[in-house]
Amino acid sequence: MAARAWIGRHRRLALVLAVGLVALIAGAAAWHMSLRAITAQLEQGLILTSRALETEIERFRYLPRIAGEDARIRAALMRPDDPAAIRAANLYLETVTAQAGPSHLYLLNDRGVTLAASNWNRADSFVGFDYSFRPYFHDARAGGEGRFYAIGVTTGLPGYFLSARIDLPDGRRGMVVVKVDLGPLQRIWAEAERDTAVADADGVVFLASDAGWLYRPLSPLSPPALQRLADQQTYVGTDPGTTPPLLSRPGGWLRNDRQQRMTNVTAPFGDGWTIMVAAPIRPALAAALGWALIGALAAGLGLGLAKIQMQRRALIALRLGQSQMLERRVTERTEELAHEIEARRQTESELRATQETLIQAEKMAALGRMSAAIVHEISQPMAAMEATLATASLLAETDAPPAAQRIETARGLIRRMQRTTQRLKSFSRKEPAALNLIDARATAESALEIVQPRARAVGVTPQLIAPPGPVPVLAGRVRLEQVLVNLLLNALDAVGRDGWVRLELSARPGEVRLAVSDSGAGIAPADLPRVTEPFFTTKAGSEGMGLGLAISQEILAEFGGRLEIAAPPGQGVTATAILPQPQAHPPGNAP
Template structure:
């Protein structure tokens, strides 16, 4: 009987141990998978940043060989490869271009692969006279027009990425090559302790944040691949045959000699390259062990609580009541949140309406600032029309030949007033919030026409420096015109009353952005006021009719278009206000 009781006691204990083991294994497995997903997400983000950095670094020099090859000195050297004066001029040209572009090396080869001129012509490690016909980038350029290849330099012993372009000079052919140093990226990865690597199409690591990964394959290399790499002399001095592979079967894991097992993710890059990012999984193991142990303890604690459940019925009842109360509070809070959200939406709608009203008010204020000049602009043609028509009436019977020119003069004056009123109607109307692709040059010209009466009253002729091609941006035409009118009126206020005042409007593209600058030769803005000029209702003009909202509204409009606002001002040279907008890169709309 005692044996039976012991067996009955051991049964639940054994079942409890099995349950705790299963719970621990399940919790540990879930924690392990969750930690791996978290690591994979971080690795994907790291890959995106690495791909962008690598692409940006290479794109800086992608078209340098083709552009440099268009120089007449390059063509002359290709046609006359034995001309010492021509080669000397080409050497200096390549040396200067390399310094300006901050490239590693730039050199010219003939159609047989012999280097004719190079940027390092004056150094002991000069490329001039060397035969690089065995390099794949040269063979690709001759056959296809361009080529690319990463290798350790045979002459310099330093690694780099070679970009080549075929240059045709009449009946002769040459190849211009630029060597890009990608080691700054590698140094940044090392400084950040990132397990990042760039792998060539054969699976060999040639850039890495882990120095001991360099020139090691991800998987074992076949004899054919080793022979081809040796023929191309891509990794001179590296023993790839003896290098230990980083992966063992699965591409999701890398085995590092120091860090142990690493989780890995990779992404494809141009030219057959792959970028690999890895991270240690030791924290994931600790998390799995911790969760497994914790869940086992929690499950054991739950089993212990289950044994005294009957004695705590009152406590359970109280908790149920508290739960009901909490649910009621949550429902009430949810209802209040819904009301708050609706109120916030209504307030935001009112704020947008108020903002549109302020923009239109500032536009009307700008029209008010130009009103005197506009009245003068229209009154002059009216007076001239009256005089022309009166003269035409007097000369209608006596000298009919003079009547036609006078009537034509009156018609021209009428057209002049029509243009002025047309611009005023366009400027004063309210514009919808829709954005469209527009030519910023035309908007600048329209703004200049609109402020022309004010410019005549001030006694200044704004000068427009515009590019030959269209400058497309995605913006609102009338709102962008309002920004430019505000900048032009501020510039005219700055030079009003000053002898020899000048206003200049410049359009230029820089780094994918359109910069519209309005500069004046006025007295400038005080340094203590410069940081406040874009604040609402702030103005340094004591006699101005404006609301002090022009620059604040202009800054808000530019931000809506994805742009920004810059102001530079000194007492000696005046003020430069620049509206910066992203260039539209899509097709014509």
């Protein structure tokens, strides 16, 4: 009896250890998977943050050099004692600041003293102040350009300073400095509830979504770094040397009293800057604990099932009559597994279908943009048909010959509405991803018919310029049609009643080009590189999702082609869909 009790205790201990080991493995696996997921999210956030920061700076990078070429600025630098020249420079800098949108714009002489400034007539004017202690002054004086982020010693407001040197023919030098307010980025990060920060080359945070992170070092500062910050008055009014470091230890862990967070730090950006995003690790902890509990339950269940199986084998020898029940349970379990396998297959199918959802959504959004014009296109023939049929009815009562003509007119209106609805039904359906040899000319004509209601509402008649006969391309007809509809709708949105829209089809050696041109206001050069980015739009109050050009570019890439957009100043926009020309095709193969 004692030996049996000893064996029973050790068996229970082994079972407990097995359950604990399974729970530990499940929790550790869930922990690492959750951390990888958080890291992936942080890397995406780093890309977005880096692009947003670079875009905001690039807006004003060339403003100092451009302003330095103005005759009023050069006159003020040549005649600093001339009140008229200084006043003209002040007014010019004030006007440029109001129109371009920087925080401040000012002119320094070769000694670093401010001669003119955009805030010349305000209490916090820079005029007369000596900023030769700033690094952007020395960098521009030595190399032509300078950059520096600091808190303004005059205004007390932080900003990013960009400077450019001016070299006059007589040997005199000066420089124009623009101060850029990056504070809106902090508000955007805070509203997005994403912990984001940017630190300088010394590791001091100067932009952050959390105000408690500002002007705190990532790690303890060295004495030379503290002295350099003091000499340059970088963060005047703050003391980064006495605030606790933001990182508790190397490896990306934040020091935070509320909760500990994992952070990811990029390579140096800009002037040795470091961009940092952080996310709470509480979900990872919750996932680890949850899966540890599930693992423990599964292990306990497995061990319990194993024990039951052992007991069942013993009972089978005594109760052969229970075999039918056991077989039924096995069958039920098999069916459950079959259902699970089918559910997984269904899920995979739905995931594949989701890839086409975004394209279909943009297509339906295009139909939504044309809905008012489509209703007008159909309602006008219906009203005319009603009047025609009423007239035909009256004429029929008098046995008048014009009744047949009226009825034929009504039939023509019905055929017109049928063509409109048939084109819209064909455009709105989903198309398989397979590529076929199609006629680009017929597809272009179909796209023009689809946008006809919108064109009539705008008061423009799009023109088609195409060679006679079919133009074969290897593509999907409905998807190529969607690309052309997107480009035509953008062109119609850009022109008024006095404008024009043209679709030109041409075949060149090795490629087929479908160019949509308009006489609209065009696209600003600063916006042109971004027009194919998802969700970017220059239309105020647009009903679209900002996805038309991005989706069109993706569809053309699937066909082996590309999208080119040109916007010469004052000449509207030309968007060209370029497809590779088939190497060889049987005559008459293109529909």
